Amino acid sequence: MNAQLDAALIHVDGTVVYELSEDERQAVHDLYARYEELRGEPDQTLNPDALNACRNALHDAYGQVQLTGRLSTMRARLLDAASECPFCGAAPATTLDHHLPKGDYRSLSINPRNLIPSCQPCNRAKGTLDPVAGEGIIHTYFETLPDQTFLVANPTYVDGALVISFSVDAEVAEPPLSGRLEFQIGRLKLNERLAKSINTFLFELKPGMELLREIPNWRQAIRTHLQKAGDSFDRSFGMNHWKAAVVRSLAACEPFLDDPWSYLDNTAVLAVEPDEEVLL
Numbered sequence: 001m002n003a004q005l006d007a008a009l010i011h012v013d014g015t016v017v018y019e020l021s022e023d024e025r026q027a028v029h030d031l032y033a034r035y036e037e038l039r040g041e042p043d044q045t046l047n048p049d050a051l052n053a054c055r056n057a058l059h060d061a062y063g064q065v066q067l068t069g070r071l072s073t074m075r076a077r078l079l080d081a082a083s084e085c086p087f088c089g090a091a092p093a094t095t096l097d098h099h100l101p102k103g104d105y106r107s108l109s110i111n112p113r114n115l116i117p118s119c120q121p122c123n124r125a126k127g128t129l130d131p132v133a134g135e136g137i138i139h140t141y142f143e144t145l146p147d148q149t150f151l152v153a154n155p156t157y158v159d160g161a162l163v164i165s166f167s168v169d170a171e172v173a174e175p176p177l178s179g180r181l182e183f184q185i186g187r188l189k190l191n192e193r194l195a196k197s198i199n200t201f202l203f204e205l206k207p208g209m210e211l212l213r214e215i216p217n218w219r220q221a222i223r224t225h226l227q228k229a230g231d232s233f234d235r236s237f238g239m240n241h242w243k244a245a246v247v248r249s250l251a252a253c254e255p256f257l258d259d260p261w262s263y264l265d266n267t268a269v270l271a272v273e274p275d276e277e278v279l280l
């Protein structure tokens with residue numbers, strides 16, 4: 001951590017942006033330890049007086065966590081650890097989101113544990129959320145999610161168009177976790193934003209389903225195919241990826257199984273009804 005602080009606060013040519021005293025160095029150590037203890041939950045103790053003088057220097061040092069900054073290797077390491085955005089599972093993680101906003105917690109700006117890989121749309125949609133203990137976006141590094149299916153896709157037909165929205169099974173992910181997950185879906189506008197990804201995804205599944213089109217009992221075959229795809233996505237992406245939720249929901253959606261072809265032949269019909277967005 002000392003090397004990281006030095007890289008953040010001392011230019012490569014040796015020019016010092018801010019010289020941390022030994023006490024301040026210790027205070028940063030203590031702050032990061034406190035952050036771990038609180039598992040990233042907001043708390044007054046994360047703005048200690050001991051860091052009053054260097055708070056702004058630490059905040060501004062985040063500039064060094066950019067592509068060409070002195071902490072760019074830390075940035076690369078954090079981004080490389082995420083194969084895709086942990087919030088939407090639909091795009092690569094290309095940015096770092098401050099779990100606790102750097103405006104409110106200036107001394108935590110370059111704490112790698114507060115920097116969460118995310119895609120740009122999720123980062124933007126989250127915005128600067130006023131942090132409240134026990135509420136808000138789930139901390140990717142600290143929250144252990146149940147190893148059972150709790151993300152549920154809900155397909156409906158609206159004016160002939162297939163609409164898929166997502167919700168959380170509160171019997172599997174129990175409150176308050178279910179509340180946070182629902183909040184996250186709403187805040188990140190996932191019901192709205194995932195529609196396009198679902199279309200692309202189902203379009204990619206189409207060749208496999210087409211093979212089943214010619215067999216007499218294609219309806220049951222497609223149901224089984226979709227269920228098995230769900231199991232396969234669980235194995236590939238971990239439990240509760242939206243892809244698994246979508247195929248499972250379609251395997252149980254009788255109107256879809258009545259005539260999957262009209263949808264698959266024209267996947268552009270999918271749209272999310274704004275009223276169905278989870279707004280909390």
Ligand SMILES: [Zn+2]
Pocket residue numbers: 085086087088089090091118119120121122123
């Ligand atoms: Zn995302």
